[in-house]
Amino acid sequence: MKKKYCSNPICNNEIEGMGNNPQPLLDLKVTDSVCDTCNEEFVIPARLGEPVSEFIRLMILGFQKN
Numbered sequence: 122m123k124k125k126y127c128s129n130p131i132c133n134n135e136i137e138g139m140g141n142n143p144q145p146l147l148d149l150k151v152t153d154s155v156c157d158t159c160n161e162e163f164v165i166p167a168r169l170g171e172p173v174s175e176f177i178r179l180m181i182l183g184f185q186k187n
């Protein structure tokens with residue numbers, strides 16, 4: 122089974138199992154998923170509209186992988 126890594130550009134954790142939907146933090150692609158840590162730290166707060174998410178979003182945009 123192919124290893125998957127977190128789609129968060131500032132994280133390189135290996136994903137266990139199915140991973141988590143990264144929306145709305147990242148534009149979702151079929152192959153994208155984030156690790157449990159990023160899901161809890163970034164994605165869930167972003168869904169709740171917490172102000173910190175905008176800062177993290179900018180930070181992530183500044184660290185685009187490709």
Ligand SMILES: [Zn+2]
Pocket residue numbers: 127128129132133134155156157158159160
């Ligand atoms: Zn991660």
